[in-house]
Amino acid sequence: MHLPRILIAAPASGGGKTTVATGLMAALRASGRTVAPFKVGPDYIDPGYHSMASGRPGRNLDSVMCGEELMAPLLAHGFLTPDPADVAVIEGVMGLFDGQLGTGRGSSAEIATTTRTPVVVVVDTAHASLTHAAVVAGLATFDPSVTIAGAILNRVASPRHGAEIVRGLDRLGIPVLGQIPRTESIFVPSRHLGLVPAGEWEDSAAKVASLGDLIAEHVDLDAVMELARSAPDLDAEPWNPRTALESAGWQAQSFDEPPMVGIFAGRAFTFRYPETTEMLQAAGFRVVDVDPLTDRRLPDGIRGLYLGGGFPQMHATDLEDNTELAADVRAHAAAGMPIVAECAGLLYLCRHLDGHDMSGVLPMDAAMAKRLTMGYRVATRDSISVVGHEFHRTMTTPLADIDPAWHIAMPDGSDRAEGALADPAGLGRPTVQASYLHLHWAGQPSQAVWFAREVARRHEAADDHASEPDLNHHGDSDIAEGLVDLAVNVRVPEPPQWLREAITSTEHDWARYPDATPARNALAAMYDVRPDSVLPTAGAAEAFPLIATTQPRHAVVVHPQFTEPEAALRAAGIDVDRVILKASDGFALDPGLVPEDADLVIVGNPTNPTGRLHPAADLLALRRPGRILVVDEAFMDATDESQSLIGSDMDDLLVLRSLTKTYGLAGIRAGYLVGDRRLVSRLAARQTPWSVSTPAIAAMVACTGQQAARFRDQLRDELPAARADLVGRLRELGLHVVESEAPFVLVDTSSISGDSVRQPLADRGFAVRRGETFPGLGPTWIRLAVRDPETHAALSQAICDLVARPPKEN
Template sequence: MSTGMSTPGLVISAPASGTGKTTLMLGLLRAFSQQGLAVQPFKSGPDYIDPAFHRAASGRPSVNLDSWAMSRGMIADQISAGQDADLVLAEGSMGLFDGVAVTGESGNGASADISEMTGWPVVLVVDVSGQAQSAAAVAKGFATYNPNVTLAGVVLNRVASPRHEALTRVGMDAMGIEVLGALPRVKSIEMPERHLGLVQAQEQDGLDAILTEAAKFVSEHVDLERLRAAAQPSQPISSPSQNGTVLDMTPPGQRIALAQDDAFSFVYPHLLQGWRAAGAEILPFSPLANQAPDTSADVCWLPGGYPELHAGKIAAADKFRTGLQVFAQTRPVHGECGGYMAMGAALIDKDGTRHQMAGLLGLVTSYAKRKMHLGYRQATLTHPLPGFEAQSHLRGHEFHYSTILEQPDAPLACVRDATGTEVPETGSVRGHASGTFFHLITKATTS
């Protein structure tokens, strides 16, 4: 049983994607931080992109909370990251109640699960473009859809004029819904639309200025005091056992050579935290700097990222490639998504150019014909994986646009989506080398 957490929290959510919740979230993080508050960000769901910006805006690492993949005990452990903060802000994903059709470890992945589990009220960002009083009907529906989810109030977004705001407020007042702010329609605050990883977000030219401007924009149009006053401490999270908590994350080795640079940056913070908590040592190296994994390491781990943006540089990194090949002769090497592709025979970029990869596996992938692969994954290992025995049940998430042209090696696992339907991206294994297209979140507490 978790004892809860005294730090007050809020969930920043919306009826749908693309309504402006990330802009509000980043503006709030930076604005409250400028006031001298320690603000702990969280992200609902298996997202790498938003947490990168959260960290840049708040100065604190953002933590993923995933009700489909994580047990209640693990979520309770994750939430403890905010125990020394003044305020918790958790950004939702998609619409507030959107999740998969089948319940996972402790929910279906919806942001509402996190609100219900923690007791953090929801600040709903409502895009009022093309409507006025009617927006209140939407907000009222969200306020009453689940009686265990509390709506703190709404922030109106993309308000066209003072008259538009006044009419919209009339509808909200009639429904008894508090308006915490109204953001006028502007384009200067929108975040850069390109895929950015954990390192890239912090190094993005002009990002700090954008975040500062977002804080100014939000501060001028949102009542920060009222919003903060609506936050509530986390309620105790009951858990039948502590299986699947961060402290139970088995590291893949005692000394882990971890690829970390602009091409390989996608690794969940809770994995690194769990590995370190179990006593493992992490030894970072940069393939883009033509560095080989530390020869004293027990295992090498290549996270996901954007190898397709750096394929030429990876192909030219002869010391990295040779070092990885030598390492794999005697010790395990595992890659996730981008790391998996870099372990293959070749990667074909969007222009059709073929780049030589490490050749530990026969995998050939292509971005010449983009196809989105997106969703939760549940895998039953047919071969051992560093840190996991064969027949282990793992939960993860897959998101990439590459197409498999060749995959001649043995499949690593039987992989299914959240509904139990098999997917062809099984991962593969050859000798000490293995890889998956899904990013590991946790070991499932049940099969």
């Protein structure tokens, strides 16, 4: 194919190669030509300026990462994509012959030879005159396979200065295409890793335009084009992303809707190879940008996330402030969404970066280092071998055991563990691959295929379970700075004074290992049961993994309810059947819905999030010989205690209680279970030693006393009026509220929205618990904690604003 092209090279770095190449691209484009821009080597920054100058994706020609055989095909592909160009301008790297030490691989000369591209040498004319012609003569004769077809003189001091150099180059038969005078007007700022990326510099577009004007004034563009057209025809088949995927084993798939893959973008994440996006699109995916500086959540329906390069350390404060997106990324990772992160992406997945909070997907910290790490790397994992590039001045520190993403070969024959390969969802296979290593997927198509397969698998699972909730989601994930908390059911902002005093009075005992016996005895006395029927726990949630150790053959969870029990069972490798109660029946329990062979049944009472209080008789109807019945009564002390199943007959029965909600003890983690003495003994034997802290033990004892009883009674007495106030306001807005006596309400918002109102309400200052995180509920359901009338009124106004209609009088 006929492909006009030139390669801009130089005797050494720092002579204006990027200035001339970028300006030439801009000038040719301004003259009406379509320019295909390229950069030799792995550099991400220069292609950003090339893209701005040409209006097309800046591409890389890297024979080390992609192989010499792909250079001409990638050049042809970039020339033709998105539409045929008039000329390709390739910026070289370092000095013309500089590449890998010992081999010269990846040099500008190698790319020029491989692609049979004529070279234009940029001569930095400072500090000499005729001698520069001798330097160019050396370049022209060093390797006969490299064609030096022209020169552009840079930083020319005067016409006489330029003429002397031209006189020398005329003797070589090398034409001078332009002479650029010394000027201070062209300036691109730099920092610790080179030039500031174009996407981060506000003046970059104006400076690129100025470069174009400078080159147009001092370089003969017609002569440049004539030289480019003199390049011999390129005997190469253009690289094809679909073919590249198929070469690595990808089989084209048919999707009803293209799976969505997000790619981090914006000022903090400016680096990616265009071929990465093209391979994802060739796999049948829809690729969207996500800006972590501005986007507060991942797009709905996202199936995979690619975090490329950039400088998050320069934007660490803004990234830290975006807690909503960080929590969303963490939640998606925990739910099994595949993530590939390179360099900057690795930093974002860490817990901290230079002390700033990041997303916390990986148990690692990152910080700036004294030394720059740079160079090509051969990396392996199992039977996989790749070639990538490192370029960073940060380092990571693992905070827990984690499998490395790669083992990088070192000069002394050893290898270095690099990055992380993680399985946050516990799927039994890694779904997160993060490291400092930048990979060019055109040269490593197996990596693109790995990610594509995981995305397709995630998409298929979502199609199979379109309403499948995130069982690990909790209300505190919906809270963010500045939002009124209606998402968490803790009923008081802090523990009462008498309880704080009881807890802090134990401070002199904190150096001793805790003994839960006083808590067990006090709780047993309060319920008039034997002490060996009670097991204090680190919050009621600790009991669910303990219950999973009973290894049931057929476990059933009655939903909608708190998802922690099912999550604990599944984490233990236990299959779970769901009994879904219907909203049309008021979420009433029908004992006949539970399979007869179920040997473990878990149900909440009153149930979170529905608030439904099941009659004790209906729950007792679930008892069967050989079946363990678990009733979560975390909110029972807010309603009718007469329906509690704690009593003298507790064979094969376990009842869970929590002190968290009523007494404001989320940070203390205080709960307990009461039940069958044989079961309690089995669970106690499996409990982690000293899991219940001394402050929690003191809290349990204190909450069995008279002050606690008066405190509970007061909250119970105040609740009906506060609840009625909230329910009344919501119903006046036309919303359906589930009947209950719980300290929270479940609301169906389908009358005002066909989708979740969680984010719109967050945008108006309110955090609510999303209904779609509970099995059996959809995105139009939200759960709201009962608060005070002022908060309820403000929420009502926010909902009115949401539906653009005035509030009714209350």
